[in-house]
Amino acid sequence: MDLVEANGQRNQHRSLGEYLEKHWFGERPAGVNQDQSLREAGASLATGPHGIIRLRTVHSELSRSFEVAVIEDLLDPHMPLLADLLSGRRALLVTTPTVAKYYRSRLEQYINGYGLDVSIMVLKCRERSKNLGLVARVCQDAMERRIGRRGLLIGMGGGVCTDIVTMAASWIRRGISHVRIPTTLVGQIDAGIGIKGAVNFRGKKSYLGCFYQPEAVLIDPAFLATVPKRLLKSGIAEMIKIALVKDAELFELSEAHASEFISSGFARPQNEARHALWLAIVRMLDELETNFYENKTYKRLVDFGHTFSPALEAASQFRISHGEAVAIDMALSATLACELGLLPETTLERILASIAFVGLPISSRSLEPALCRAALEEAARHRGGAPNLVLPTAIGEATFLECLEDLQTTTLHKAIRSLSQRSNDGRQGSVLRLFQQETECCPREGQTITIPSPESQQQPT
Numbered sequence: 001m002d003l004v005e006a007n008g009q010r011n012q013h014r015s016l017g018e019y020l021e022k023h024w025f026g027e028r029p030a031g032v033n034q035d036q037s038l039r040e041a042g043a044s045l046a047t048g049p050h051g052i053i054r055l056r057t058v059h060s061e062l063s064r065s066f067e068v069a070v071i072e073d074l075l076d077p078h079m080p081l082l083a084d085l086l087s088g089r090r091a092l093l094v095t096t097p098t099v100a101k102y103y104r105s106r107l108e109q110y111i112n113g114y115g116l117d118v119s120i121m122v123l124k125c126r127e128r129s130k131n132l133g134l135v136a137r138v139c140q141d142a143m144e145r146r147i148g149r150r151g152l153l154i155g156m157g158g159g160v161c162t163d164i165v166t167m168a169a170s171w172i173r174r175g176i177s178h179v180r181i182p183t184t185l186v187g188q189i190d191a192g193i194g195i196k197g198a199v200n201f202r203g204k205k206s207y208l209g210c211f212y213q214p215e216a217v218l219i220d221p222a223f224l225a226t227v228p229k230r231l232l233k234s235g236i237a238e239m240i241k242i243a244l245v246k247d248a249e250l251f252e253l254s255e256a257h258a259s260e261f262i263s264s265g266f267a268r269p270q271n272e273a274r275h276a277l278w279l280a281i282v283r284m285l286d287e288l289e290t291n292f293y294e295n296k297t298y299k300r301l302v303d304f305g306h307t308f309s310p311a312l313e314a315a316s317q318f319r320i321s322h323g324e325a326v327a328i329d330m331a332l333s334a335t336l337a338c339e340l341g342l343l344p345e346t347t348l349e350r351i352l353a354s355i356a357f358v359g360l361p362i363s364s365r366s367l368e369p370a371l372c373r374a375a376l377e378e379a380a381r382h383r384g385g386a387p388n389l390v391l392p393t394a395i396g397e398a399t400f401l402e403c404l405e406d407l408q409t410t411t412l413h414k415a416i417r418s419l420s421q422r423s424n425d426g427r428q429g430s431v432l433r434l435f436q437q438e439t440e441c442c443p444r445e446g447q448t449i450t451i452p453s454p455e456s457q458q459q460p461t
Helices: 016-026 036-040 081-086 097-114 132-144 159-174 185-191 221-226 229-246 248-263 270-289 309-315 322-339 345-357 369-382 409-424 429-437
Strands: 043-048 051-056 067-070 090-095 117-122 152-157 177-182 196-201 204-211 216-219 389-394 397-401
Touching: 067 270, 081 097, 081 216, 090 097, 090 132, 090 159, 097 117, 097 152, 097 221, 117 132, 132 159, 132 196, 152 159, 159 177, 159 185, 159 196, 159 204, 177 185, 185 221, 185 229, 185 270, 204 309, 221 270, 229 248, 229 270, 229 322, 229 345, 229 389, 229 397, 248 270, 248 345, 309 322, 309 369, 322 345, 322 389, 322 409, 345 389, 369 409
Parallel strands: 067 216, 090 117, 090 152, 152 177, 177 216
Antiparallel strands: 043 051, 196 204, 389 397
């Protein structure tokens, strides 16, 4: 059937109109008549063995451009950019308890100083609780505060917060504007700069969602100074991800400076930190922009590290953070690439060392062949029938594994065993043990706990 989507790509007949154009209007059987005046007006009519077909093509312009800007000291009273953006509009700003703890006072001073009509909603949200109920709460608050069609929502927080705000903005009055102010490293270089919003559903991570682009994304690196180091490490995982498939220079920057980026809250070394942040943003947007709605191809380099990681997160009940799961996924994908002869072993060692050196895990007790097979099958369902597993071939380059049959079970077992052994020996094991013992995770506001293993970690707010 011509309307069915093909392996990894949209079929050449992507719409009903194209199908009818070929089979009725383009190559008409004998005896088919067509009203030319209707076709010139954008409508078509044909009669044939199956009766009359009338067709009117409707053109919809949904997409528009938006800006992603890196702004130093966004909440400085002398920085009018945010105030100019919000002037004359009623807005609801949604943030998290952790962000409110550090920035609510400055935010209120900024709002009052410029006389803005902005209300603040503090929403407790974590990856494990990212559900439709939280979206509905934002919608209810917007209704109570009488947010109109020209009003807007502002998501000021990590990726979970901006996900929920994006979903709510797409619902309210069938769509109102929203602005994203991501405050975590993952948000600033990955989750907060695209057009997706999503919530979990019945154990499936981000199963329900939307494509709904923001009016603007405002990124202030100063927010990273108060981000827990565990979350900064998760952000480094996303930085390594885009570097490995798009930019060797970014990978080298991460290799050389990631530890100092983390210890300084991305303040030092300043030039390298700002350059790495900007490169990660630009490379991510370069890749997203050509296929924002994922309707041109299901082959996406940005899916590197995102095939096995959703299953890992869910299996740990989200005690493994997103960035940690991405790190494990990248380690496994790179090891598989090496086993398949696509990646030199010296490059594999370099990749695994860069992940482990900053205290990210390369393996997990949950990383089992059955889980990985199920993850590949789920990826195939999500990616048009093919797993499209992203496999690095060099630093800054990658390819796709398009057929499940091309990955033998023995190869998968071998790669998993290899990573498990590396995690327990001297090569990456010492760094992993430090990761398991550190106490920089903040699962609840103001609380610090000991982390015995990746699986037992709590997801920070």
